[in-house]
Amino acid sequence: MTNGEPTIQSAPSYPTVLTTESLKGGNEDVVDANVNVVNAMFEELLEADEISPTALRSYYVDFYLTQALAGGFAQYVFTVPEREDVDPYVREGLAAMGANAHLDLFNRTVAAFGALTDTDVDTYLDGGSGWAADGDDATEDDTAEDAPGDGVSDAVRRIEELDGEFESLLETEDIAALNAAWLRGQEDLLVLAEDDLDAHIAGRVARVPDLAERQAAAAEEALLDAPEFEQIIRELCDIAGHTLERITMGDPNHEHNGETTLAWHFTTEQGEFLMLEDDEEAFMLNPRTQEILAAVEFEEADFAEAGA
Numbered sequence: 001m002t003n004g005e006p007t008i009q010s011a012p013s014y015p016t017v018l019t020t021e022s023l024k025g026g027n028e029d030v031v032d033a034n035v036n037v038v039n040a041m042f043e044e045l046l047e048a049d050e051i052s053p054t055a056l057r058s059y060y061v062d063f064y065l066t067q068a069l070a071g072g073f074a075q076y077v078f079t080v081p082e083r084e085d086v087d088p089y090v091r092e093g094l095a096a097m098g099a100n101a102h103l104d105l106f107n108r109t110v111a112a113f114g115a116l117t118d119t120d121v122d123t124y125l126d127g128g129s130g131w132a133a134d135g136d137d138a139t140e141d142d143t144a145e146d147a148p149g150d151g152v153s154d155a156v157r158r159i160e161e162l163d164g165e166f167e168s169l170l171e172t173e174d175i176a177a178l179n180a181a182w183l184r185g186q187e188d189l190l191v192l193a194e195d196d197l198d199a200h201i202a203g204r205v206a207r208v209p210d211l212a213e214r215q216a217a218a219a220e221e222a223l224l225d226a227p228e229f230e231q232i233i234r235e236l237c238d239i240a241g242h243t244l245e246r247i248t249m250g251d252p253n254h255e256h257n258g259e260t261t262l263a264w265h266f267t268t269e270q271g272e273f274l275m276l277e278d279d280e281e282a283f284m285l286n287p288r289t290q291e292i293l294a295a296v297e298f299e300e301a302d303f304a305e306a307g308a
Helices: 027-043 053-079 083-096 100-114 118-125 154-170 175-184 194-206 211-225 228-240 302-307
Strands: 017-019 190-192 244-256 259-268 271-277 281-285 292-297
Touching: 017 027, 017 194, 027 053, 027 175, 027 194, 053 083, 053 100, 053 118, 053 154, 053 175, 083 100, 083 175, 100 154, 118 154, 190 194, 211 228, 228 244, 228 259, 228 271, 228 281, 228 292, 244 271
Parallel strands: 017 190
Antiparallel strands: 244 259, 259 271, 271 281, 281 292
16 A cells, blocks of 8 residues: 555566476477476466466467368367467467468458358368369360369459468467477476476466365366266265276176176275166176175166266
8 A cells, every 4th residue: 555545566477487308499489388387287286377378379379270270270170169268379479489371361361261151161061062172183175164173262262272271370470489489488388397286287277266166166077078988986985985097997797796797996095996877777896795785776866967
């Protein structure tokens, strides 16, 4: 508090982190190192506003480059359902690293895609016309009647031409080289040995005030995404008061009560157990004593609702 007025605190700044080993390598080593660091931070539940903006812009520019090379702008669109969050990082990154021609092409391609009708979008994402944008696959014998792009709109052909322009542009404006040079030149660059990286990220994570809530939400999301057999095993362990450690194998030839059935083997802090199913329920079995430790009826289980 100064002169009776509140002090405005600026948002914390976070450094761009690279490894000593990556800086000894080439452009791809540097860019890949940044990608690996950002991935590690996301995996440890850091959020975008807790990661260096430069690192994120580099990360998403590289993601855009990778997708565009794999399948054009259609591949990028297909793999980024929330483009309103990612597109700004790509634009800002391309501008900051000096990839001005690629930025112009990105903006033109975004505009061309935005102008497509729903039918054109489906056509483009399904592979478009199949007609080479530069005409390399065309011959004098091709006719309008049998050309592979017959019936495809001019709008789809236009965005396919922009896809062709992308790879040509890489020959004169190398995104990977510009990206790496930009990362190397950051004033806030923090260079760590590979062995020190985990400790640095752990220190950042330890300062997250709502870490427990994030971990709980991530665990719940992971459970919903887990295969049904894992959801059942976790439910059984909760009922039995055990903590699941590992699901080791599924045995389709397990003998139980004189019948061959599928059994899932898993371990908890109290030893090895089995999960078996019949038409109405799943149960947790101690294979040494044949004691049933927990049972769940399918219609009452939370996982049944998730898998419905």
